[in-house]
Amino acid sequence: MISILLPDLRAGGVETVRLVLAREFRRAGHEVEFVLTQARGELLDRAREAYPVVDLATPRARHMAGPLAAYLERRRPDAILAAMWPLTVIAPFARRLSRHRCPIVASEHNSLSIQYAGRSAVHRQALRRSMALGYKANDSVVAVSHGVAADLSALSGLAVSDFEVIHNPVPARPEAQCPADADALWGAPRGARILSVGTLKAQKNHALLLDAFARLPSSNARLMLVGGGEREGALRAQAARLGVSDRVIFAGFQADTRPFYKSADVFVLSSNYEGFGNVIVEALAAGTPVVSTDCPSGPAEILEDGRYGRLVPVGDADALAAAITATLAEAPDGAALRARAAAFAPEIAAARYLECLTQ
Numbered sequence: 053m054i055s056i057l058l059p060d061l062r063a064g065g066v067e068t069v070r071l072v073l074a075r076e077f078r079r080a081g082h083e084v085e086f087v088l089t090q091a092r093g094e095l096l097d098r099a100r101e102a103y104p105v106v107d108l109a110t111p112r113a114r115h116m117a118g119p120l121a122a123y124l125e126r127r128r129p130d131a132i133l134a135a136m137w138p139l140t141v142i143a144p145f146a147r148r149l150s151r152h153r154c155p156i157v158a159s160e161h162n163s164l165s166i167q168y169a170g171r172s173a174v175h176r177q178a179l180r181r182s183m184a185l186g187y188k189a190n191d192s193v194v195a196v197s198h199g200v201a202a203d204l205s206a207l208s209g210l211a212v213s214d215f216e217v218i219h220n221p222v223p224a225r226p227e228a229q230c231p232a233d234a235d236a237l238w239g240a241p242r243g244a245r246i247l248s249v250g251t252l253k254a255q256k257n258h259a260l261l262l263d264a265f266a267r268l269p270s271s272n273a274r275l276m277l278v279g280g281g282e283r284e285g286a287l288r289a290q291a292a293r294l295g296v297s298d299r300v301i302f303a304g305f306q307a308d309t310r311p312f313y314k315s316a317d318v319f320v321l322s323s324n325y326e327g328f329g330n331v332i333v334e335a336l337a338a339g340t341p342v343v344s345t346d347c348p349s350g351p352a353e354i355l356e357d358g359r360y361g362r363l364v365p366v367g368d369a370d371a372l373a374a375a376i377t378a379t380l381a382e383a384p385d386g387a388a389l390r391a392r393a394a395a396f397a398p399e400i401a402a403a404r405y406l407e408c409l410t411q
Contacts, residue, residue, distance in 0.1 A: 053083040054409060055129040057120070057139055059113075061086070061105075062093035063279075063305055064251065065220070065330045066135050066161045071095065072221045073133070074103060076402030082130075087123060089116055089139070094305060113138045120146035124154070131155045131409040137164060137179070140193070141186025148189075157408045158187065159194035161220075162327035163203040163348050167255075183208035192408040194218050196328040199349020216408060219353070221401035222333035224393060234311035237276065237301055244273035244380055247316035247340070249309050249331045252281030254324075257345075257367075259283075259290055261322040264372035266294040270380075276301040278312050313338035318379045324366055326350045336360065337393035339386025343375045360392045 054077050061067050074084045084103050091107035099105055106127070108119040116139070124132075124147060131154050134143040140158035147156060168179055187193045187208050194216045195201035201215040238245055246265065250256045258277060265275045277287070277300070284302060291297040306312065313319065319335035321344040328350035335342050336354075342361030344351040355361040362379060364371040 053085055053127070053129045055085050055087050055123075055127070055132045057087045057132055057134040057143060059089045059136060059139065060091070060093040061088060061095040061099055063095055065328070067093065067095050068330065069161075069220050070133075070135065071099060072223055072398050073402055073405060074099075076221070076398045077406065078102075080402065080406060082406075085127070085129065087120070087132075089113065094307075113142060117142055117146045117149060121149035124150040124152040128152050129154055131157065133405065133409065134158045134190075136161065138182060140190070141182045144186055144189035155191040155409055155411065156189075157192045157194060157405065158190045159196065159218075160200060160204055160327070161196050163200055163325055165203050165207055166325045166348065180207055180209075184210070187214070191411070192216055194405070194408065196220050197349040197353050199353070200327050203349065216404070218401055218404045219396055220328045220330050220333070221398035222330050222337065222393065222396045223398050224337045224390070234315045237303060238274050238315065239301070240272060240274045242315075242317055244268075244270050245315065245317045246273060246275045246376060246380075247278065247312055247319050247335075248276070248322065249278040249312065249319070249334070250321070250323075251279050252277065252283040252287060254283065255326075257322045257324050258287050260345075260367060260369055260372065261320055262287060262290050262294060262296070262300070263369035264320075264322070264376065265300070266296050267369060267373035268377060270377075271299075273380075274299050274301065276303055276312065276316070278303045278306050278309055280305045309334065310338065313340050316340055318343060318376060320372070320376060321345060321351060322372065323347050323351075329354055332361070333393050333396045336389040339384065339389050341379045341382070341384045341389070343372065343379055345372070354392075354396075356392075360389060 086105045089110050110116045134140050143156050205212040291300045319340045319342050325347050332354045345366045346363040347366050362375040364375050
């Protein structure tokens, strides 16, 4: 049995990736169990439909080692796949506390130096020291991009070669059943439909996208933001200030985003930083052209430095607006985009993870 350790199952990229990997592990003949520090989140019911879910009921990570050690002794999994610091450094400590020995593979999905840049000096020291000790205690540490691997190396003091780089799995899913629902939300014909999918939080910098959208020459353009989050109120107010609120659609969280990619003319990622950027691959899989900030660390790797989509500097609204305009003016090569997406097929990533988990 493979135990997948996560903080919770909120609607995020890491959580979605774990559900994809769980399905592939089971197809390969492995039992899978989700172990959560807190059993909550939009994806919890989806996980429970297919897998056992264990709630450690520990709201603070620093209290998790004991409950996790007790779980290891009770359930005795064959391997653990832990995601996201500090779980990635607590898991091997919990294994030491328990009497059960099994491989632990840790994976990091963001550039932690950027993610925690605003924290105190004490926090940064704790981050570095725990990574230096905890990563060594794991059997493998996975980074989801080469940029993330370089960042983890600089923080932990370990060599870049000590990290396995495994790009996130993004399934090429079958056609959505009800694309008309998404189509109706646009309220405008095709030709200048601009889509962004992601949690409305500071990292994703939707404020930059709104600024760029307001600079577009076409008054027929529509911008749809799929996802919910803490920044929604501020973004609505910004759209009103810019005079574009009648052309911006806040679609909220959507369990199935496929119809939205299929109904859009261009997909835009405006993030300040990413670990990988699953949504870019999802757009490519739908044959939808992509414009992205050239943020650390995933977009340039996915788009092969601009071969499969336009990259613009982080924080440059004029460049983002120009790239969107140029992309909308071109006929997309859907076949080439879908072929690029196929490089991130779930079975490829799952095979790499299983090599680490069973070595």
